[in-house]
Amino acid sequence: xxxxxxxxxxxxxxxxxxxxxxxxxxxxxxxxxxxxxxxxxxxxxxxxxxxxxxxxxxxxxxxxxxxxxxxxxxxxxxxxxxxxxxxxxxxxxxxxxxxxxxxxxxxxxxxxxxxxxxxxxxxxxxxxxxxxxxxxxxxxxxxxxxxxxxxxxxxxxxx
Numbered sequence: 001x002x003x004x005x006x007x008x009x010x011x012x013x014x015x016x017x018x019x020x021x022x023x024x025x026x027x028x029x030x031x032x033x034x035x036x037x038x039x040x041x042x043x044x045x046x047x048x049x050x051x052x053x054x055x056x057x058x059x060x061x062x063x064x065x066x067x068x069x070x071x072x073x074x075x076x077x078x079x080x081x082x083x084x085x086x087x088x089x090x091x092x093x094x095x096x097x098x099x100x101x102x103x104x105x106x107x108x109x110x111x112x113x114x115x116x117x118x119x120x121x122x123x124x125x126x127x128x129x130x131x132x133x134x135x136x137x138x139x140x141x142x143x144x145x146x147x148x149x150x151x152x153x154x155x156x157x158x159x
Contacts, residue, residue, distance in 0.1 A: 010115040010122070013043050016050040019110050021136065023128035028112065029098070031123045032089035033064065038072040038079035043121055045073060048114055055088065055109035055125060057099050062088040064111055064123065088123060101127055 019025075035043070042048070047070030055064050063085040072079055090098070102109055112124045131139075 010117050013046065013114040013116065013121070014048040014050050015113045016053065016111060018051065019112055019126065019128065021131075021139070023108070023110065023126070023130055024135075025112075025126045025128050026107075027101070027127040029090070029094060029125045030117075031062070031094075031125055033114075033121055033123050034087040034089060035069075035121060036080050039069050040121065041074075042069050042072045042080075043114070043116075045070075047071075050111050050114060053111050055111060057095075057102065057109075058085075060095065060099075062090060062095060062098065062109070062125075064088060067111065067114075088125070098125075098127070106130065 049068040049070075051068075053064055053067040055062050065085050066083065067086060068082050069080070070082060098109065101107060106129050108128050108130070110126050110128050112126045114121065114123055116122075
């Protein structure tokens with residue numbers, strides 16, 4: 001008997017909401033992540049923060065740096081480090097593509113979200129370029145104008 005589609009849908013553990021505000025997202029990838037047992041249990045508790053996280057290429061491998069996974073509440077003392085480097089699991093061809101694209105000036109690799117896909121923890125990585133201050137203001141103004149327009153259309157339909 002198969003499971004319903006909603007059971008297989010990804011369940012988000014943590015998101016980096018500020019990344020979309022501060023960066024232009026050029027491309028995204030899905031990657032696995034190498035975690036120890038207490039880190040997985042802490043993810044189930046929701047003790048993850050991606051606010052200051054970024055990814056870096058080291059020796060033809062990609063690591064997430066700055067991702068905070070708080071200690072598991074029922075774990076023993078010193079089960080895992082909160083801010084250790086965590087290896088991302090990608091195919092070699094994908095890593096080569098990412099390395100080639102990151103070499104361009106001003107490009108960064110950022111984790112956008114951490115989520116469950118079945119029983120596995122996955123990371124959504126993004127190739128990004130930093131926004132200028134005027135880009136951020138323009139995006140905010142656009143969003144507010146869209147809200148006003150939708151509100152006006154809704155009011156027009158009701159009358």
